[in-house]
Amino acid sequence: MMKTQLAMVIDSSSCIDCKGCMTACKVENNVASGHWRNWIKQHDPDFYNQGLQGDASATHFQPGNCMHCDNPTCVQACPTSATYKNENDGTVKVNEKLCIGCGSCIPACPYEARYRRPDEKIVDKCDFCESRRQRGDLPACVTTCPTKARTFGDLKDPDSDVARLLKGNNLVRVVNRETDTQPNIYYLSMTAPIDWPVKAETPTAIQLWKVINPFVWGFVGLNALGVLVMLGKQLLIKDEPLEVEHK
Amino acid sequence: MNSKMIKRHSKVTIFMHWFNAFCWFFLLATGLGLIKNEDLQLMGGWWSKLMYSIFGSGETLLLFHEICGLTWLAVFIVYMIFGSGKYVIPFLKQVFTYSPATDLKWLIKKNIQMTLGNKWLKRLGFTPDIPDQGFYNVGQKLFAVASILGGIVIAVTGLIMFLSNILLNNTALVQWAIVIHFIAAGVVTGGLLVHIYMAAISPDERPAFFSMFTGSVPEDYAEHHHKLWYDEIKAAERKA
Numbered sequence: 220m221m222k223t224q225l226a227m228v229i230d231s232s233s234c235i236d237c238k239g240c241m242t243a244c245k246v247e248n249n250v251a252s253g254h255w256r257n258w259i260k261q262h263d264p265d266f267y268n269q270g271l272q273g274d275a276s277a278t279h280f281q282p283g284n285c286m287h288c289d290n291p292t293c294v295q296a297c298p299t300s301a302t303y304k305n306e307n308d309g310t311v312k313v314n315e316k317l318c319i320g321c322g323s324c325i326p327a328c329p330y331e332a333r334y335r336r337p338d339e340k341i342v343d344k345c346d347f348c349e350s351r352r353q354r355g356d357l358p359a360c361v362t363t364c365p366t367k368a369r370t371f372g373d374l375k376d377p378d379s380d381v382a383r384l385l386k387g388n389n390l391v392r393v394v395n396r397e398t399d400t401q402p403n404i405y406y407l408s409m410t411a412p413i414d415w416p417v418k419a420e421t422p423t424a425i426q427l428w429k430v431i432n433p434f435v436w437g438f439v440g441l442n443a444l445g446v447l448v449m450l451g452k453q454l455l456i457k458d459e460p461l462e463v464e465h466k
Numbered sequence: 467m468n469s470k471m472i473k474r475h476s477k478v479t480i481f482m483h484w485f486n487a488f489c490w491f492f493l494l495a496t497g498l499g500l501i502k503n504e505d506l507q508l509m510g511g512w513w514s515k516l517m518y519s520i521f522g523s524g525e526t527l528l529l530f531h532e533i534c535g536l537t538w539l540a541v542f543i544v545y546m547i548f549g550s551g552k553y554v555i556p557f558l559k560q561v562f563t564y565s566p567a568t569d570l571k572w573l574i575k576k577n578i579q580m581t582l583g584n585k586w587l588k589r590l591g592f593t594p595d596i597p598d599q600g601f602y603n604v605g606q607k608l609f610a611v612a613s614i615l616g617g618i619v620i621a622v623t624g625l626i627m628f629l630s631n632i633l634l635n636n637t638a639l640v641q642w643a644i645v646i647h648f649i650a651a652g653v654v655t656g657g658l659l660v661h662i663y664m665a666a667i668s669p670d671e672r673p674a675f676f677s678m679f680t681g682s683v684p685e686d687y688a689e690h691h692h693k694l695w696y697d698e699i700k701a702a703e704r705k706a
Contacts, residue, residue: 321644422638425641428648435649
């Protein structure tokens with residue numbers, strides 16, 4: 220288990236869709252044109268189907284970013300572990316020097332938090348503003364938010380704001396029902412959508428890899444077995460010579 | 467065994483053999499190490515951890531794998547261009563020429579002989595003659611073909627991966643390249659085990675092993691193991 224787990228608690232009902240967090244993030248992290256490390260999802264009112272969680276009769280804005288999940292399907296899809304769960308702070312990190320930009324992790328994230336940088340062609344996503352944290356600042360989106368919808372901190376520290384919010388409030392994780400990645404962004408239960416529509420999808424090639432591994436083992440193993448049999452015969456059996464050897 | 471020696475391998479062939487062998491071991495060890503994802507790692511997590519601790523970090527491991535792979539490819543391209551007439555085409559002709567009927571006979575009998583022994587060859591009702599072989603025997607030829615085709619696949623998929631974050635924008639292509647690279651390496655490695663046993667451990671082929679250093683084999687070995695090649699050489703000698 221992680222000793223530290225950086226996390227966010229988001230009160231989406233106070234989000235006014237000002238896009239301040241998106242702008243601040245883009246500037247802070249030099250996010251390429253056409254790409255974003257964070258987002259605000261808009262949930263439109265549904266007057267016909269009542270019984271949804273949250274206020275179904277109002278437009279609702281739900282900010283989000285990489286959820287630094289406890290069950291990171293992106294990490295599971297990365298062949299080289301260039302994407303990994305950092306044991307020091309619980310974030311999901313990308314080692315840019317080990318990433319060859321195969322993009323396996325991109326569809327593996329149900330939140331579509333990942334993109335391939337157009338210039339370096341390696342994967343990029345939210346890192347909870349690592350460079351800002353190193354100098355003691357909060358992530359840019361947290362600092363910028365005018366309504367303070369985002370709260371950031373260490374979930375494992377009982378005195379942190381996020382831990383207190385987690386204790387005192389009815390919080391939810393917004394997940395896809397089929398692929399629960401156990402995200403570390405919590406929302407106050409008055410949020411929408413609550414069922415995340417996008418599934419985590421491991422690319423076919425990577426799925427096939429898992430299937431094919433036993434066959435590769437089997438093939439190499441059969442050859443090894445053949446060698447062992449020949450070696451055993453060489454060492455243990457005194458063979459009689461062939462009668463017709465030299466013609 | 468004190469017979470005359472016949473030249474079998476040129477210095478270039480010997481160099482290419484050991485260069486290829488070194489690269490293969492290095493690339494196999496580092497390549498397997500790069501699969502840090504334990505869901506995909508064939509050997510289990512310990513192999514990646516071992517490679518990471520030898521090379522210090524994943525990025526150094528990747529860098530060395532890439533440098534070695536590109537050097538391997540560059541040397542082979544130079545070899546294929548400048549050695550095409552003298553080495554490469556004659557070699558390809560040798561290893562792609564088969565005579566199915568006797569080859570199959572050789573494969574079956576040799577496999578029984580190597581695993582069960584001559585006694586069983588007789589007991590299973592086979593005649594004790596084993597078809598004469600040329601410069602390479604069928605087993606060697608098949609492994610040569612596997613490593614040539616495997617090598618091409620590995621080189622192409624490796625290049626795709628290398629170029630992935632330089633000029634390619636097709637991520638599905640790269641994902642398939644990774645998996646195919648892995649499978650091709652696995653197939654050649656299987657054959658490689660048999661190749662190493664035959665050449666370095668089995669007593670029958672010991673002179674062939676030494677010839678990969680000295681370049682020549684004793685005449686009686688050549689006559690016994692590569693009769694058709696031996697006859698050709700003798701015929702050429704008689705002509706001269």
